Every structure is written in C-alpha cells, then in structure tokens.
Amino acid sequence: MGSQIVIKAGRERPLQRGHPWVMSGAVDGVRxxxxxxxxxxxxxxxxxxxxxxxxxxxxxxxxxxxxRVVDEAVDDGFMRRRVEAALAYRLGLDxxxxxxxxxxxxxxxxxxxxxxxxxxxxxxxxxxxxxxGAEAWKATLIEAAMGLTGCxxxxxxxxxxxxxREGLAVSCGLRRGEEPPExxxxxEGPLCLMVDVRAGHKTGFYxxxxxxxxxxxxxxxxxxxxNAFAYTGGFGLAALAGGARSVLQVDTSAEALALxxxxxxxxxxxxxxxxxxxxxxxxxLRRCRDSRxxxxxxxxxxxxxxxxxxxxxxxxxxxKDINLLALKLLRPGxxxxxxxxxxxxxxxxxxxxxxxxxxxxxRRSSCAS
Numbered sequence: 417m418g419s420q421i422v423i424k425a426g427r428e429r430p431l432q433r434g435h436p437w438v439m440s441g442a443v444d445g446v447r448x449x450x451x452x453x454x455x456x457x458x459x460x461x462x463x464x465x466x467x468x469x470x471x472x473x474x475x476x477x478x479x480x481x482x483x484r485v486v487d488e489a490v491d492d493g494f495m496r497r498r499v500e501a502a503l504a505y506r507l508g509l510d511x512x513x514x515x516x517x518x519x520x521x522x523x524x525x526x527x528x529x530x531x532x533x534x535x536x537x538x539x540x541x542x543x544x545x546x547x548x549g550a551e552a553w554k555a556t557l558i559e560a561a562m563g564l565t566g567c568x569x570x571x572x573x574x575x576x577x578x579x580x581r582e583g584l585a586v587s588c589g590l591r592r593g594e595e596p597p598e599x600x601x602x603x604e605g606p607l608c609l610m611v612d613v614r615a616g617h618k619t620g621f622y623x624x625x626x627x628x629x630x631x632x633x634x635x636x637x638x639x640x641x642x643n644a645f646a647y648t649g650g651f652g653l654a655a656l657a658g659g660a661r662s663v664l665q666v667d668t669s670a671e672a673l674a675l676x677x678x679x680x681x682x683x684x685x686x687x688x689x690x691x692x693x694x695x696x697x698x699x700x701l702r703r704c705r706d707s708r709x710x711x712x713x714x715x716x717x718x719x720x721x722x723x724x725x726x727x728x729x730x731x732x733x734x735x736k737d738i739n740l741l742a743l744k745l746l747r748p749g750x751x752x753x754x755x756x757x758x759x760x761x762x763x764x765x766x767x768x769x770x771x772x773x774x775x776x777x778x779r780r781s782s783c784a785s
Contacts, residue, residue, distance in 0.1 A: 418448065418455065418456065418457060419447060419448030419449070419450035419454065419456045419471070420446070420447040420448065420456060420457045420459050421438065421443055421445070421446050421456050421457075421458055421459075421471070421478065421479055422443070422444045422445045422446070422447065422459055422460075423442050423443065423444060423458065423460050423461060423466065424442055424443070424444040424461060425444075425460075425461040425462075427441075428464070428466060430442075431458065431466045431467060431481075432466065434484075436469075436480060436481045436525045436530060437477050437479070437480055437481070437530075438458060438469070438477070438479035438480075438481075439476060439478065440475075440476050440477075442478075443478050443479075444461060450471040450473075452471065452472060452473060452474070452548040452551075452552075452582075453470050453471065453472070453548035453549050453551055453553075454471050455468060455469070455482065455490045455549075456468070456469065456470075458479060458481065465486055466484075467482075467483065467484045468481065468488070468490055469481035469482050469483075470482065470530070470547065470548055470550075471548065471549075472547060472548040473583070474581075474582060474583030475547075475548070475581055475582045475583065477582075480525070480530035480531060480549055481530070482494070482528070482530070482549065483528075492556050495529075495553050495556045495557055495560060496556070496560040498527060498528050498529050499522065499557060499560040499561055499564060500560075500564060501527070502521060502523075502527040502528075503565070506519065506520075506521065515603055515605070516603055516604050516605065517536075517537070517538050517602045517603045518535070518536060518537045518538065518603075518604060518609075518611070518623060519535070519536050519623065520533070520534075520535050520623045520624065521534045521536050521541075521561065522534035522543075522557075522561070529550070529557070530547055530549060531545060531546045531547025531549060531551075531582075532544070532545060532546075532547075532550045532557060533546070533619065534557075535619045535620070535623055536565065536567065537596075537600045537602050537611050537613060537619075537620060537621070538600050538601065539567050539568040539569070540567060540568065540569050540570075540571060540596045540600050540613060541558075541561055541562065541565065541567045541570045542570075542571050542572075542573055542613045542619040542620060543557075543558065543561070543570060543571075543572055543573070543574075543591075543619070544572070544573050544574050544576065545572070545574045545579075545587070546576060546578040546579045546582065546584075547578075547582055548582050548584065551574075551582075551584055551587075554572075558570050558591050558592055559592075562592050562593065567593070568593050568594045569590060569592060569593035569594040569595065569596055570590070570591045570592040570593060571589070571590055571596055571613050571614070572587055572588055572589055572590075572591050573588055573613070573614075573618075573620075574586065574587040574588065575587075575588050596613050596614070598612070599611065599612055599675075600612075600613055600620070602621075604626065604629070605629075605654075605657065606657050606683075607653055607654070607657055607683055608679075608682050608683055609621070609648070609650070609679055610648075610675060610679065610682070612675070616648075617647060621648070621650070622647070622650060622717075625650065625651070625717070625755075628651075628753065628755070629650055629651055630654065631753070632651050632654045632655050632658065632713070632715060632753060633657050633658030634658060635658070635713065636654070636655040636656075636658035636659060636660040636713060637659035637660070638659060638660075639655070639660050639661060639711075639712035639713045639751075640660070640661055640662045640710075640711050640712050640713070641660045641662065641663045641664070641711060641712065641713045641715070642663075642664050642666065642713070642714045642715070642742075642745070643655065643663060643664065643665045643666065644697045644700070644701070644714065644716050644717070644718075644738070644742070645666070645667060645697055645716065645717050645718045645719065646666055646667040646672070646673065646676055646692070647669070647672050647676075647717075648672050648675040648676050648679060649665050649672075649673075649675070649676030649679050649680065649692075651715045651717065651753070652664075652665045652676065652680075652690065653676075653679055653683065653685075655713065655715075656680065656685045656689060656690060657683070660689070660713070661689070662688075662689055662690065662691075663689065663690045663691075664690075664691055664692075664693060664711075665690065665692045665693070666692075666697055666700050667692075667694065667695075668694065668695070668696055668697075669694075670694050673692040673693075673694055676692055677692055698738065701738060701741035701742060701745065702741060704745050705741060705744055705745060709745065710745050710746065710747045711745055711746060711747065711750065712746070712747050712749075712750050712751070713750060713751045713752075713753070714745060714746060714752050714753070715753045715754075716738055716739065716742055716752070716753070716755065717753075717755045717757075718734075718735075718738065718755075718756075718757075719757070720757050720758045721734045721735060721756070721761075722760045722761060723760070724760055725760045727760065728758075728760055728761065728765070731760070731761060732765070732769050735761075735766065735769045735770075735773075736769050736772060736773045739752070739754055739769065739770050739773035739774075740776055740777050742754070743773055743774055743777035743779045744777050744779075746779070754770055
C-alpha cells in the first residue's frame with residue numbers, strides 16, 4: 417500500500433463535494449514518507465477513500481487531486497488520456513476559432529491536471545508546471561502534448577511565485593524540439609500579433625482575454641478609446657479592428673508599448689488613429705481628469721493587486737481608485753471594461769468596489785459580469 421494522508425474529522429466535506437484541493441489545515445496526519453509530487457491516497461478520519469493526488473509538503477495546498485476513481489492508476493497512460501481529453505474538448509467547442517492560431521490547450525484543474533498550463537502559439541507550445549505533481553509528471557505531459565499536436569517545439573515558462581510556494585525552483589527554457597523565434601506570429605480574428613514566449617507576461621500573451629477582446633471590438637465603432645495597462649496592446653488593437661475613431665495605449669513598459677506600436681503598424685491601422693503613452697496609469701488618469709480629457713470607452717486590465725487575502729484591503733483601495741478615475745473620464749453613454757486578475761478577489765467584492773466607485777463618481781451604472 418502506498419502513502420496516505422488523513423483528513424481531520426469534519427473536514428472531508430469539501431472533498432466529498434468535488435473540491436480538488438486539500439489545504440494544510442485539513443491534514444490530520446501522513447502515513448508513510450511521500451516525496452514531493454508523489455501520488456498519495458486521501459482518506460477521511462473514518463477511513464473513507466476520498467481521492468488520489470500529488471503530495472506537496474511545503475505548500476499550503478498539501479495535496480491536489482488527480483482522480484476520484486478508486487481503481488484508476490496515476491501513471492503515464494493516465495496523463496496522456498488527460499491531455500487527449502483536454503484537446504478533444506477544445507476541438508469539440510471549435511476552439512480555436514476559424515483562423516485563430518493561438519489557444520489554451522491545458523487549463524489546470526479544469527482539465528484534471530492541477531498546476532499545468534499549456535498554451536499553443538502557432539507551432540510552439542509554451543507550458544507552466546506550477547505544482548509538485550505537475551513537476552513530477554512534466555516530462556510525460558510534454559511528450560504527450562508534443563505527440564498529439566505535432567508542434568515543432570515546447571518552451572517552459574515555470575517562473576511564477578506560485579511555483580516557489582510549492583518549494584520548487586524557477587524552471588525556464590526549451591524542453592523539446594526547435595527553439596522558438598524571437599517573436600512568434602499568431603492570428604486572433606482579423607489581427608496579426610507577435611508573442612514573446614521567452615519573456616512576455618504569463619506564457620507570452622493573455623489568451624484568457626480573447627472573448628473580452630471580441631466584446632470590445634464589437635462596441636468600439638466611432639468611439640475614442642483609452643486602453644490602460646495596455647501591455648502589447650491587445651484590447652486597443654481589438655478596438656481599432658472594431659472601428660474605433662482613436663485609441664490611446666498607456667503602460668509603464670517601453671518594451672511592451674514598442675510591440676504595441678509594431679502591432680498597429682503590422683495591421684495597417686492609420687497612425688492618426690492610435691498613439692502610445694508610457695506612463696503610470698494612476699498618474700495618467702489624473703492628468704486626463706485635470707486636463708478634462710474624456711473617452712467613450714475605457715479598458716482597465718491592471719496587474720495583480722493582491723497575492724493573498726491579507727492584501728485585499730489595499731487592493732480594494734487601488735481598484736476603487738482607478739475605477740473612480742476612469743468613470744469620471746467617461747462621456748455620457750460611455751463604456752468601462754474593468755478587470756481583476758487577483759485570485760484573492762471574489763467577483764462579489766469586485767462588483768461592490770466598482771459599484772461604490774460609480775456612486776462616488778456620480779455616475780449611474782449598469783453592470784454586467
């Protein structure tokens with residue numbers, strides 16, 4: 417019999433209801449001496465078998481479940497089947513859309529592969545392995561993804577704080593196949609974009625905002641647009657493709673804005689329709705307010721303001737500040753697209769922060785999630 421972790425009495429209900437994680441405070445004891453990433457059985461205090469997952473002794477998430485099927489072995493075949501299922505699911509949803517050449521193939525717990533993210537950019541796969549279990553099965557997962565997609569290369573970008581919290585060192589570099597070009601060219605809808613898979617944010621681009629970029633494009637015609645925290649310009653480019661009259665891209669990174677400019681030129685958008693401003697967004701919003709500059713559509717997609725619940729109070733102040741300022745810059749009938757990528761921020765709390773900002777700005781709002 418392999419190693420087991422025993423759940424404290426009364427703490428098994430989340431697992432019984434389908435939660436994929438075992439937190440450190442729920443662990444009553446460990447039977448055996450499992451190594452980081454080793455597969456362990458999870459049992460209740462009464463002996464009920466609850467699942468099978470990967471052990472992470474240094475993490476607040478002590479175990480992330482692989483399976484709830486008692487006779488299902490966690491082996492090479494298991495990992496390959498999970499990758500196959502994820503790819504088949506996305507193909508079944510007709511993703512990527514016709515003409516798109518970039519898509520998220522593996523999305524962690526949603527695909528039964530906790531801590532694993534694999535994105536496809538053209539002929540290049542880029543992966544993040546952010547848990548002990550993901551690290552233990554990394555070679556198998558890379559081999560399966562490469563074999564099933566036929567891509568030319570696999571580049572690893574396991575360089576986030578989440579990995580460090582698992583007790584794992586940063587791990588980046590080519591893992592299989594050919595080195596990717598300096599910039600990988602992709603298509604998203606009508607747009608041609610370039611992605612830096614070695615040093616760009618996340619795995620190089622924010623694929624998870626694809627649908628929101630399409631929404632922005634759909635409502636941008638004849639509007640003056642401010643894209644704050646622009647990065648390489650994805651939202652602003654979508655607005656231009658949707659017929660925006662003008663787009664101002666604002667970010668603190670000169671390198672990101674240089675690529676945003678290259679994107680605008682690559683897609684043949686007239687120079688008089690767009691501009692890039694290197695500035696602190698908080699400062700730039702106040703400058704626009706003081707100069708009475710206004711917009712018909714504003715996008716706020718800031719970096720993470722809170723890494724944990726202990727930082728939420730400060731994060732809420734930051735979110736309210738930028739949303740209050742943005743709302744004051746909107747013309748009558750204007751639209752605000754506002755986002756939070758802070759995992760500790762709940763949808764309910766974020767809606768409250770934005771609603772409070774609207775009240776303080778003296779604006780009547782209609783919110784959609």
